[in-house]
Amino acid sequence: MSEQRPIVVSGMRPTGRLHLGHLHGALANWVRLQEENTCFFFSADWHALTTNYHDTAIIKPAEREMFVDFIAAGVDPEKATIFVQSEVKEHAELYLLLGMITPLGWLERSPSYKEMRENITDRDLALYGFLGYPVLMTADIILYKATRVPVGVDQVPHLELSREIARRFNHHYGPVFPEPQPLLTAAPKILGTDGRKMSKSYGNTIDLGESAESTTKKIMGMVTDPARKRRQDPGNPDVCGIFYLHKVTSDAETISWVDVNCRSAGIGCVDCKKKLLEKLLPEQERMRERREALLARPGEVDALVQLGTSKARAVAARSMDEVRAAMKLKLA
Incomplete structure (x- = not known):
């Protein structure tokens, strides 16, 4: 994959089977994007903890199913890098460093923070991890120097927050990160069985x-x-x-x-x-x-994910060398 191509980063939380909303809202678009972009598609297993901290046992089994869905839908591991967020520790390091410069007010005004607190009432979401998830999302994106992020219209405000955080980092420490641009998906919002947006959190899905x-x-x-x-x-x-x-x-x-x-x-x-x-x-x-067919060959799927994770780790390590140098956290 050429370094000159646009860099696209996107991920999904492994909290259960993927559904038609994922297919038409993201996966079908990923399949198109992998042809002309350098793509990183990942399992956001740390993000899954923001709402599923009470039932962590489901995350890893759901993750394998999710990667199976990625490939079954047409994501090609030879064209796109698929990997596990938590196995690239640089995500956590950059998350911590970005958290040091992100104003609290920016996080409190996040539209999804308000929406999910209103709709998910069966567990406590008044938590630091849930409030701060946009900072981790920003780390996920800019760690790979993403120039384009596929989002729906309703997600543009979330990406704008990531752009603001990247801009603030560059202001303090120099131009390390590009500001990722939204790549609007053509698919409309997919409604679930109850008329709300199709979401595992709402229990209104039709699985792939x-x-x-x-x-x-x-x-x-x-x-x-x-x-x-x-x-x-x-x-x-x-x-x-x-x-x-x-x-x-x-x-x-x-x-x-x-x-x-x-x-x-x-x-x-x-x-x-x-x-x-x-x-x-x-x-x-x-x-x-x-x-x-893919579930019958779990070893092959696991090997593809491990290979992708190794590739992602190498890119992330280079980015963090730049970050430490820019922040004067690296000995000469």
């Missing part, structure tokens, strides 16, 4: 490669337009999670058919859901087959 029976049950039970009470009432697909899935799964003709007929009450929600399943179920089956 989930069985036909389970996928069908979840789709048929999904929340649609809450204002559409009767079959003959016109609907609004713009607020419907099923239509969001059509937009990333179905062809243009089907999307148009759903849009027109939902608004005119030409079809009911059951018709719309069945049409989605015609395309979604075969895709789920293909993903299930690829996942099972």
Whole structure:
């Protein structure tokens, strides 16, 4: 991979099976990005502790499943570096150093900090690690001198905080880090079975490669337009999670058919859901087959991750040599 290519960094927390939101919101984009960028895609296992500190036993098993999902979705370990965050200790060192210069007020205004504290009520999130996760996220990104970070529109404020932290570091110690630019993903937000954003934290997901029976049950039970009470009432697909899935799964003709007929009450929600399943179920089956083939060869997957982690560690070590020198923390 050429050093001249744009550098892309992104990661996911291993807190459970990946789902359709991950596929259409991130993984499909990663597969495209790996062709023309130097990509680092990682398991954010330390980030998983911010909300799953109470059940750490699930993290490592979920991590292997997650890497299987990466590869099954088309991430190529020969084109992109896949690795484990906690096995590159430089992430922790840079996190600590950035924490020394990050104002508390910057962290308290983070939109996701407020959102998750409101939505996750079954555990205490009034914790230093949860408040400070944007600093760790910044370390993850700038450690590899990332120039582009794939994000959805709702994540742009998070990246702007990382840019501010990188800017503050460069102001104090000299121009070590580029300010990463947002690389907006084309996919719309994917709604879960309850009408909220699809998220493991909310328990409203449809997992990648989930069985036909389970996928069908979840789709048929999904929340649609809450204002559409009767079959003959016109609907609004713009607020419907099923239509969001059509937009990333179905062809243009089907999307148009759903849009027109939902608004005119030409079809009911059951018709719309069945049409989605015609395309979604075969895709789920293909993903299930690829996942099972990879899970049958766990040693191969582990070796690919270990190789990627070694590559990431070498890049991170070079960056931290620069950081220590810039901060005068390194003996001449």
